[in-house]
Amino acid sequence: MRIGLIGSGGREHAIAKILAKNRGRDSLYVYGSHLNPGIQKLAALSSVGSMQDVETMKDFFTGNKVELVVVGPEVPLIAGVSDRLRRQGIRVMGPTQAQAHLEGDKVFMRDLLRRRVQKGSPQWKEVRDVETARNFIREVGQVAVKPIGLTGGKGVSVMGVHFQTIDEALERVQTSLEQDGVVLLEERLIGEEFSRMAFVADGKIMGMPVAQDFKYAYDGDQGGMTGGMGAYSMADGSMPFLTKDDLQEADLILQLTVNAIEEETGAGYRGFLYGQFITTAHGVRVIEYNVRLGDPEAINMMALLDTDAPEFFGELADGQLRKENAAFLPQASVCKYLVPAAYPQSGSEKIVVNLKDEDVNQEGFSIIYASIIEKPQGLETLGARALAVVGIGTDAGNISAGIEALLGRIEPATLRHRKDIGDVQIIQKKVRKMESLRKGM
Numbered sequence: 001m002r003i004g005l006i007g008s009g010g011r012e013h014a015i016a017k018i019l020a021k022n023r024g025r026d027s028l029y030v031y032g033s034h035l036n037p038g039i040q041k042l043a044a045l046s047s048v049g050s051m052q053d054v055e056t057m058k059d060f061f062t063g064n065k066v067e068l069v070v071v072g073p074e075v076p077l078i079a080g081v082s083d084r085l086r087r088q089g090i091r092v093m094g095p096t097q098a099q100a101h102l103e104g105d106k107v108f109m110r111d112l113l114r115r116r117v118q119k120g121s122p123q124w125k126e127v128r129d130v131e132t133a134r135n136f137i138r139e140v141g142q143v144a145v146k147p148i149g150l151t152g153g154k155g156v157s158v159m160g161v162h163f164q165t166i167d168e169a170l171e172r173v174q175t176s177l178e179q180d181g182v183v184l185l186e187e188r189l190i191g192e193e194f195s196r197m198a199f200v201a202d203g204k205i206m207g208m209p210v211a212q213d214f215k216y217a218y219d220g221d222q223g224g225m226t227g228g229m230g231a232y233s234m235a236d237g238s239m240p241f242l243t244k245d246d247l248q249e250a251d252l253i254l255q256l257t258v259n260a261i262e263e264e265t266g267a268g269y270r271g272f273l274y275g276q277f278i279t280t281a282h283g284v285r286v287i288e289y290n291v292r293l294g295d296p297e298a299i300n301m302m303a304l305l306d307t308d309a310p311e312f313f314g315e316l317a318d319g320q321l322r323k324e325n326a327a328f329l330p331q332a333s334v335c336k337y338l339v340p341a342a343y344p345q346s347g348s349e350k351i352v353v354n355l356k357d358e359d360v361n362q363e364g365f366s367i368i369y370a371s372i373i374e375k376p377q378g379l380e381t382l383g384a385r386a387l388a389v390v391g392i393g394t395d396a397g398n399i400s401a402g403i404e405a406l407l408g409r410i411e412p413a414t415l416r417h418r419k420d421i422g423d424v425q426i427i428q429k430k431v432r433k434m435e436s437l438r439k440g441m
């Protein structure tokens with residue numbers, strides 16, 4: 001069977017690895033926004049084009065007689081690639097364009113939860129003028145200001161974190177209003193965030209192990225927001241700062257959301273659904289939904305997924321979810337991205353990196369390529385997250401320490417990473433934080 005993959009980042013390299021496992025490179029056809037050297041090695045053919053150009057994607061996959069397509073990023077889903085490919089008789093692992101609004105339109109998502117799920121949201125308001133924003137902030141106190149569309153994980157700003165005063169909030173509101181004519185304001189939530197991603201088909205969800213993404217640029221959550229500097233997951237599939245009820249509640253909200261979006265759109269949801277949740281002193285809330293896998297979290301999950309992925313993804317694309325056909329290794333995982341020193345600021349593009357797969361692929365670790373291309377002089381960064389190291393094992397702390405030892409030997413001087421992802425003391429701090437919040441301290 002010929003399998004197609006859309007996307008060329010770290011998430012898609014991780015997906016490509018599991019699709020090519022046991023199948024070889026003859027079966028994989030990839031359409032991405034750049035030629036990822038890791039994916040290229042696994043694919044029969046790689047093509048480069050716009051992530052919005054649904055017609056060209058359709059031509060690429062039909063022309064190469066691809067039968068099943070797995071969609072990595074959100075942009076092609078929001079552009080309607082699943083609908084277009086299905087009309088050609090191609091099986092697609094990805095929700096429809098209408099369902100992708102869950103990620104593409106934050107007001108749609110909150111409104112759907114209000115009308116059909118009736119749980120999981122903080123106080124929120126769709127705002128079209130500054131006066132309404134001012135009144136809402138006076139009513140709820142601290143807020144998050146959220147542009148309604150896609151922001152690559154970097155557009156949301158939170159009072160008390162990214163800015164302090166009502167006037168600063170209103171400046172951000174004004175900027176979004178000038179751009180979009182509308183902005184979403186939400187009550188600020190205090191707690192610990194977690195990523196619960198699920199396979200979805202046949203009206204059901206199958207949750208993956210919980211992961212936690214580290215979004216800030218530097219150790220100790222310093223610096224600006226990034227697409228995610230790395231993530232960890234624990235061997236028991238949950239997080240030490242989560243209660244059993246938290247996880248059950250997150251899964252209930254996910255299931256009710258699937259029911260809601262299917263009722264709303266009149267179609268079965270087939271693909272990945274990623275709930276970015278937060279546990280607070282008052283329970284679990286949805287921060288946002290993504291209709292794709294998280295990046296970096298996908299790198300952790302694909303390293304743990306212990307199944308025949310083409311077979312399982314094919315069943316999901318056909319609207320079947322047989323939980324017995326997929327399993328995750330009962331192990332912990334840690335993924336750390338290596339980025340150009342200036343990231344998330346631009347200006348450090350085109351760094352040549354001399355690092356080989358063999359340098360990393362030892363002692364249970366593996367390398368994932370992302371925003372990097374192959375040039376005659378070596379690998380050249382494109383400016384964003386360049387490559388990642390992922391490891392699995394019995395506990396996150398040991399894996400994190402192992403990655404540190406490895407990177408201490410091989411990390412190119414031009415790249416940097418966060419050392420504290422998966423660190424035991426950081427995880428313990430999160431547990432104590434949640435204990436205090438729950439006790440009302």
Ligand code: GLY
Binds near residue numbers: 153213228290296
């Ligand atoms: N981990 C953040 C994202 O994928 O959006």
